[in-house]
Amino acid sequence: MKQPPKRYLITSALPYANGLKHIGHLAGAYIPADIYARYLRSQKRDVVFVCGSDEHGTAIPIQAMKEGTTPQAIIDKYHQAMKEDFASLQISFDIYHRTSDPLHHETSREFFTYLHDRGELETKETEQYFDEGSQTFLADRFIKGTCPNCKSDRAFGDQCESCGATLSPDELINPVSTISGQAPIKKKTSHWYLPLAKHEAFLRDWILVQHKDDWRPSVVGQCKSWIDGGLQSRAVTRDLNWGIKVPLEDAEGKVLYVWFDAPIGYISATKQWAINNNKDWKPYWYDQDTQLVHFIGKDNIVFHCIIFPVMLKLHGNILPTNVPANEFLNLEGDKMSTSRNWKLEMRDYIDDFVNKENGGDQCVDMLRYYLTQIAPESKDSEFTWKGFQDAVNSELVSIFGNYVNRTFVLMHKLCQGKVPKFDNAIADEKDIQLVKDIADTKAKIEVSLEQYKFREALFDVIDLARKGNKYMQEKEPWIIAKQVADNPAAQQLIDNCMFNCLQLTANLAVLINPFLPSTAKKMCYMMKVVDKMLDWENAGKLNLLSVGYSLREPQLLFRKIEDEEIAIQINKLKSGAMEASPKPAEITSSEPQLKAEIVYDDFGKIDLKTGVILSAQKVPKADKLLQLEIDLGFEKRTILSGIAMHFEPEAIIGKQVVVVANLAPRKMRGIDSNGMILMAEDENGKLHFVQPENVIAAGSKVS
RNA sequence: CGCGAAGUAGAGCAGCGGUAGCUCGUCGGGCUCAUAACCCGAAGGUCGUUGGUUCGAUCCCAGCCUUCGCAACCA
Numbered sequence: 001m002k003q004p005p006k007r008y009l010i011t012s013a014l015p016y017a018n019g020l021k022h023i024g025h026l027a028g029a030y031i032p033a034d035i036y037a038r039y040l041r042s043q044k045r046d047v048v049f050v051c052g053s054d055e056h057g058t059a060i061p062i063q064a065m066k067e068g069t070t071p072q073a074i075i076d077k078y079h080q081a082m083k084e085d086f087a088s089l090q091i092s093f094d095i096y097h098r099t100s101d102p103l104h105h106e107t108s109r110e111f112f113t114y115l116h117d118r119g120e121l122e123t124k125e126t127e128q129y130f131d132e133g134s135q136t137f138l139a140d141r142f143i144k145g146t147c148p149n150c151k152s153d154r155a156f157g158d159q160c161e162s163c164g165a166t167l168s169p170d171e172l173i174n175p176v177s178t179i180s181g182q183a184p185i186k187k188k189t190s191h192w193y194l195p196l197a198k199h200e201a202f203l204r205d206w207i208l209v210q211h212k213d214d215w216r217p218s219v220v221g222q223c224k225s226w227i228d229g230g231l232q233s234r235a236v237t238r239d240l241n242w243g244i245k246v247p248l249e250d251a252e253g254k255v256l257y258v259w260f261d262a263p264i265g266y267i268s269a270t271k272q273w274a275i276n277n278n279k280d281w282k283p284y285w286y287d288q289d290t291q292l293v294h295f296i297g298k299d300n301i302v303f304h305c306i307i308f309p310v311m312l313k314l315h316g317n318i319l320p321t322n323v324p325a326n327e328f329l330n331l332e333g334d335k336m337s338t339s340r341n342w343k344l345e346m347r348d349y350i351d352d353f354v355n356k357e358n359g360g361d362q363c364v365d366m367l368r369y370y371l372t373q374i375a376p377e378s379k380d381s382e383f384t385w386k387g388f389q390d391a392v393n394s395e396l397v398s399i400f401g402n403y404v405n406r407t408f409v410l411m412h413k414l415c416q417g418k419v420p421k422f423d424n425a426i427a428d429e430k431d432i433q434l435v436k437d438i439a440d441t442k443a444k445i446e447v448s449l450e451q452y453k454f455r456e457a458l459f460d461v462i463d464l465a466r467k468g469n470k471y472m473q474e475k476e477p478w479i480i481a482k483q484v485a486d487n488p489a490a491q492q493l494i495d496n497c498m499f500n501c502l503q504l505t506a507n508l509a510v511l512i513n514p515f516l517p518s519t520a521k522k523m524c525y526m527m528k529v530v531d532k533m534l535d536w537e538n539a540g541k542l543n544l545l546s547v548g549y550s551l552r553e554p555q556l557l558f559r560k561i562e563d564e565e566i567a568i569q570i571n572k573l574k575s576g577a578m579e580a581s582p583k584p585a586e587i588t589s590s591e592p593q594l595k596a597e598i599v600y601d602d603f604g605k606i607d608l609k610t611g612v613i614l615s616a617q618k619v620p621k622a623d624k625l626l627q628l629e630i631d632l633g634f635e636k637r638t639i640l641s642g643i644a645m646h647f648e649p650e651a652i653i654g655k656q657v658v659v660v661a662n663l664a665p666r667k668m669r670g671i672d673s674n675g676m677i678l679m680a681e682d683e684n685g686k687l688h689f690v691q692p693e694n695v696i697a698a699g700s701k702v703s
Numbered sequence: 704c705g706c707g708a709a710g711u712a713g714a715g716c717a718g719c720g721g722u723a724g725c726u727c728g729u730c731g732g733g734c735u736c737a738u739a740a741c742c743c744g745a746a747g748g749u750c751g752u753u754g755g756u757u758c759g760a761u762c763c764c765a766g767c768c769u770u771c772g773c774a775a776c777c778a
Contacts, residue, residue, distance in 0.1 A: 013778060021778085028778030059776040218772090221707040225773070229706070234775075259775060297778025298708090298771095307774085326778060327708080328771075338777080373726095376778090378716090379709045380771055387714080390727060397738060406737035413736070455716085459726075466726095469741060478736040556738060 005291040005321075007046035009284045010037050011266045012091075013296040014054035014099070017078040018063040022343040023383060024329040024336050025297070026089065027371040032324065032454050033295035034091045035372065038514035039449050041092075042536040048284060050269040051086075052097030053079040056243040057258030058142070071242050075100055085346040088354060089364055090517055095276065097269035099261060104268035108261040109247040111315055112192075112236070116248070120314045121192045121236065128239065130187035133180025136253070137189055137239030145172030189239055191254070192246070196231035199310045203227055206319065207305060216452075218378070219325050222301045234307065236260040263308040266294075267317075291321045298325045324452040327376035331383050332573060341576045344383065344569075352569070361518035362558050366392045368516055372458045385566035392561045400465045401557040404508070406472065407501040408526065408554030414481050418550045419502055420495035422542075427496065434471050434500055435542060437464060438507050442539040445511060454515075461511045468504045472497065502527075502551075506544035510534050519557055526552050608678075608702035609633075610692055611659045628677070630659060633699020639677060656691040658702050 012033040015021050030051075037049035055075040064071045075098070083096050097104070115121050129138045177184045196203075207215070207223045236257050237246050243255030267285055274281035284290055294304045304323045312319055330336065336343045353363040370391045374381045411417065441464040448457035475497040483490045506527060513520035513534045520534055527533075528551055529544070538544055545551070614629040614636065628639045639659065660676040678690040692700075 015778085016776060018776065025778045030778085054776095057776065062776085216708095218708045222773070223707095225706045229773095232774080238775095257775075295778085299773090299777065302774050328778070330771095335771090374715075381715080384714095387727090390714090393738095394727065398740065402737060402740060406741080408737090410736045459716095463726085469737095472736080473734080473742045476734085476736090479734090481736085554737095558738085560738070 004045065006287070006289040007284060007291070008037075008040050008048070009266075009270065009290055009292045010040075010047060010049040011292075011294050012049075012051040012093075013294075013300055014052055014262050014265050015082050016057070016059065017053040017055045017075045017082070017098075018059045019078060019338065020081060020085070020345045020347050022336055022345045023349065023367070023371060024331075024343075026346055026367075027329045027375050027383075028297040028326040029295045030086065030089075030091050031368055031371050032326065032375060032452065033293075035454050035457075035514045036293065036295070036449065036452070037092060037094075038517060039536070042510075042513060042534060044535065044537075047094075048270060048273055049092060049094045050097065050266055050273060051091075051093045052095070052099065052265050052269045053082060054258070054262045054265065055079065055098055055100045056255070056261055058238075058240060058242075061240075061242050062142075072100075081347070085350060088350045089346060089367070090361075092517075095269050095273040097265065097272050099265045099268070101268065101272070103272055103275075104261070104265055105244050107268040107271060108244050108256055108264045111264050111267075111311070112256060112260070113247050115194075115311070115314055116192065118314070120194070122195050122233065123190050123192055124233070124235075125188055125190040127186045128189050129175060129177075129184035130189075131177040131180050131182065131184050133177065133182050136241065137187070138177055138184055142178050143172060143175045143184065144178050145175040191235045191237045193233040194236050194260075194307070194310065195233045196306065196310060197233065199313070200227060200231055202313065203231075203306060203310070206309070211322075215322060216324060216378075218298065218327070219301055219305060219323055222298070223305050226302055226306060231306070259303055259307070260311075263303060263311070285317045288318060290318055292318055294320050294323045296323065296325050298327050301325050322452065324377075327378070327380045329371075329374070329376050329381055329383055332385070332570065333382070342573070344573070348572075358559060361522075365516035365519045366396060366558060366561070369396055369458070372454050372515060375455050377453065377455055385569045389561040389563075389566050392558065395462055396558045397560055399469065400462055400508070400512070403465045403468045403472075404505055404523065404526075404557055405554050407468075407498070407505050408551065410472075410477060411498050411502060411551065412553065414477055414494050415498050416550075419545045419547050420499050421492075421547050422496050422499040423492050426492060430471060430474060431496065431500055434467065434504065437467050438504060438542075439540045442507075442511065449514075458515050461508065461515065464504070464511065465508055468501060468508070471504075472501055499547075500542075502545050503542045506533065507539055507541075510536065510539040510544075522555070522557060526554055528552055609659050610696060610698060610700045610702060611657050612698045613653055613655045613657060616653055630657065630677075631698045632659065633697060655689055656695060658690045658692075 010033050013025075013029040015025060033049065033051075037047055040047040053075065060071045060074055064074045067074065079098050079100075086093065086096060099108075112121075129143055130136070131138050131142075175184060176182065203223070204227060207220060208227070212220060237251070237254045237260075238257045239253055240255050241253065243258065244261050245251070246254040246256060267281075270284050271281045273279070274284075284292075296304050301323070304320065304325075309319050328335070331342060331344060334342055349363075349367055353359045353367070354361075356363075366388075370388045371383075373391055373395075374383060374387065411419075441460050444460050445457045448454070448460065475493075477494040477497045480490050480493050484494070505523065506529070509520045509523040509527070510533070512523075521531065524531055524533060527545060528549070533544055609632050611630040611632045614631050616628050630637055630639050658678040660678070692702075
């Protein structure tokens with residue numbers, strides 16, 4: 001067995017301060033990290049658990065524009081809100097910092113300067129859109145235009161809002177600055193880049209060889225994919241006036257790119273924590289005997305496994321020991337989405353459950369329980385309200401809560417509310433087995449947690465309660481109680497059983513503590529023991545409650561979730577999504593989406609001809625494209641059409657079509673396309689050929 | 704298209720070369736200390752698909768299909 005490391009540094013992904021976070025974030029990066037941190041603390045390990053708000057980047061000023069306020073107001077608002085939500089859900093950060101803090105700015109600038117001075121960064125000059133009105137370079141998101149794909153005018157420099165296509169600013173037709181409304185000009189700008197390719201050998205060895213077996217397969221797999229795909233240099237600066245100023249003389253108007261400064265936030269958070277607690281932060285980032293673990297979602301793998309480690313290596317820091325990235329959590333059968341309002345925010349749950357009269361800490365633990373139980377550790381998983389109800393009612397309440405409750409009730413009834421004596425002389429196999437089960441469970445949980453298998457570990461805790469229920473059922477002390485009047489010696493059988501049941505209850509408190517801290521606390525209260533009993537080393541012991549010690553009356557650990565409650569939630573989710581989704585029928589009726597009026601001459605420029613499809617085949621390396629051979633009567637030509645998703649190549653041979661015959665040739669996927677086929681799209685997005693009513697000669701004029 | 708991950712009972716997952724397991728749900732029985740609960744039992748799967756390697760494959764190999772993801776807002 002390896003020696004445990006001297007200290008642990010645990011990080012959760014820095015949440016971006018442009019909105020509230022949902023339960024997917026919670027399940028992916030915060031609850032697992034919190035469980036891990038609490039587990040290590042209960043073992044008295046040296047552990048620091050850091051997080052904070054990520055407050056730079058283009059999206060913050062955009063959110064400010066949306067809300068009609070300043071970027072500073074936005075980050076203040078969301079930083080505060082997120083901090084509160086995490087506290088409500090008892091995520092036990094040792095510090096929740098923020099990247100707008102001066103200490104972080106200073107740390108990031110030092111980091112950049114360190115790499116820059118050692119020549120680890122390169123500069124490149126590129127042309128980017130520049131808005132003369134506001135005298136700023138435009139981030140992708142600040143450029144609006146017509147989508148080359150669907151012709152909608154709701155396209156931005158990064159993505160089309162209408163068809164969802166990923167775009168680059170250069171692809172936009174008629175780009176316009178969203179700041180000034182003017183057309184932007186191209187202007188040269190230079191930026192600093194991190195040349196990742198130089199570190200390929202290091203990454204290969206470190207990830208694909210050294211961590212081949214102890215990192216999650218999906219993490220290693222993705223890294224391999226990126227490394228094999230060729231590592232591109234990545235810009236570490238941007239032209240923006242929101243962020244950390246680049247600490248160089250000739251860098252006016254440039255800031256560090258948000259992904260560069262955000263992970264450094266882990267370091268500055270550690271520094272701030274050290275200041276607050278009079279500690280030294282350096283060993284946590286420089287001493288090889290520190291275990292650094294990043295808890296993130298799968299979308300963040302590239303930053304935490306490739307880019308940030310390269311930065312850390314160049315800067316002389318330690319590298320992460322593991323990056324247990326989680327997959328995604330879906331909600332009631334669909335992906336979570338802010339724009340479609342299909343989501344459950346942490347705040348919603350807090351308001352609807354935790355802050356309700358029958359809520360409180362038990363509801364925090366219920367959510368922590370369910371989210372851990374369905375954590376998307378190896379593949380995407382799904383949150384459903386019915387699943388939440390089932391998990392709480394049939395596992396937390398019926399198995400765990402009920403075990404504790406029946407133990408307490410019985411102890412008060414049959415043992416005068418005191419911890420009875422255990423007589424070894426009459427111990428039987430079942431007693432021995434129970435003791436063994438406790439020790440085994442502890443060992444099993446330790447193994448699971450060391451491997452970041454939280455779901456399995458939690459299952460084993462509940463399973464131990466299940467075994468407790470079974471033990472009690474088999475011992476039937478309530479039956480034996482009826483014999484005591486005739487045979488006083490039988491009381492010892494009851495005492496033995498209740499002694500074990502009570503010690504098991506104490507053990508359950510220790511084991512459940514990392515997962516459901518409030519529940520563990522409540523159990524301590526009932527057992528009249530101090531929180532120190534929850535130290536991990538106490539798991540497996542059978543003397544946690546002393547003989548003769550009188551315990552409190554039981555209180556229920558969890559309440560049931562009623563059908564109405566989940567019905568309300570499901571309704572809320574669905575009606576929220578309805579409001580967010582634009583109703584297609586209304587749009588078409590209220591604002592007929594017509595383009596600007598044209599004159600006949602404009603139309604006359606278009607030469608439409610009928611044609612017949614002679615052959616069709618899929619274009620390699622393209623999802624949507626079919627390569628068509630069209631007979632136009634006077635000539636045959638090759639036309640590419642983006643209809644592969646709708647038609648099988650074989651099925652459309654011989655079809656009549658209408659072709660824009662004088663469209664300028666355009667190269668797609670290396671093949672020249674000479675014209676365009678007219679298609680009609682129905683309300684379902686399905687495509688239909690536009691064709692003459694009867695079969696007519698190829699090459700006929702259409703007007 | 705390519706790359707990564709995943710496809711096992713109604714749901715959620717485990718197994719990863721030797722005649723399919725767990726939890727929840729369903730059905731039946733038992734019990735009654737307990738938040739109408741707990742305990743026991745049963746039903747339910749041609750382990751995505753097609754080939755191959757093997758004495759033997761859910762597990763190894765190859766092809767295919769489906770789902771999710773794939774670098775600059777996003778766990």
